[in-house]
Amino acid sequence: MKKIGLIIFLVLSFLLLTNCNKDKKKETVAVEYENKNPKIKFSDDTYKLFEEFAENKEEIMEKLKTLNKDEANKLYEQYVEDNENILYKIGEATEKFLDSIYYGSAEEQFSEKDWNDTNKILNKYDLELWDIGEGMVTIRELPHLYYNVFKDYVTDDYKEYLKIWAKDDEELYQADAGLSISFEELGDRIARWENFLNKYPNSTLKPKVTALLNSYREDYLLGMENTPTIDGGYDNVPITIYEEAKKEYDRFMEKYPNSPTVELIKYFIENYKNDNIQELIQNKIKKDN
DSSP: OHHHHHHHHHHHHHHHHHHHHHHHHHHHHHHHHHHHOTTOOOOHHHHHHHHHHHHHHHHHHHHHTTOOHHHHHHHHHHHHHHHHHHHHHHHHHTHHHHHHHHHSOTTTSOOHHHHHHHHHHHGGGTEEEEEEETTEEEEEEOTTHHHHHHTTTSOHHHHHHHHHHHHHTTSOOEETTEESSOHHHHHHHHHHHHHHHHHOTTOTTHHHHHHHHHHHHHHHHHEETTEESEEOOSTTOOOEEOHHHHHHHHHHHHHOTTOTHHHHHHHHHHHTTSTTHHHHHHHHHHHTO
């Protein structure tokens, strides 16, 4: 009995030591970068949130091994919700630090090196700094996190959804009241999501994808305040479609002739001089769904 007790004691001691070593390793990484770069200032509570985010991923990966594909789909949805809650807490905990990146004192504001040093820490937790425009910075999950975690466990439609979304999420979509990507890239995004709906017409993801696709289509045709698709209509200047947008529409119709967005493009070209073109396009998009 004493021998068995000794073995149990040794096993527990080993597990405890292993966990301690893991924690020390994380602390060492954080301290190492913070010592090298004093601009990086995360509190102990913030690091606990980072660790919670990382540990949540490890728990999910273990749980996935026991689930069928439909159950894995549901777990993905729950995982996203849980992560959003943690990221919200991280945002609150780091608000002052993130504001200082662009608006702090001269000693606090970030250079490219400071940005990269911070991401060396955050990436170890599957997180990164993300510039969302207008001097605002947030901390978000790495764009391929969900695809990498779930790709081998979910149904085919979820797998492709996560793959496409990971690609979309690599680049900032819009900032400063304008598109951050080109009209050509936006057109290709539209085509990818249309292909998804053609391939998986009965997917439970259809409402979510349709809403995203319609948002993309509206921005593609109407533009945004700082990236418009039409000009004129003031000081006797005739209304015209910007050459960049016109070239893109021609390219899209030639490359994707069977796309339902082709009809929307033609409708826009026929009606862009109308005073209520925005309402016409929005109604046309809804009607065609």
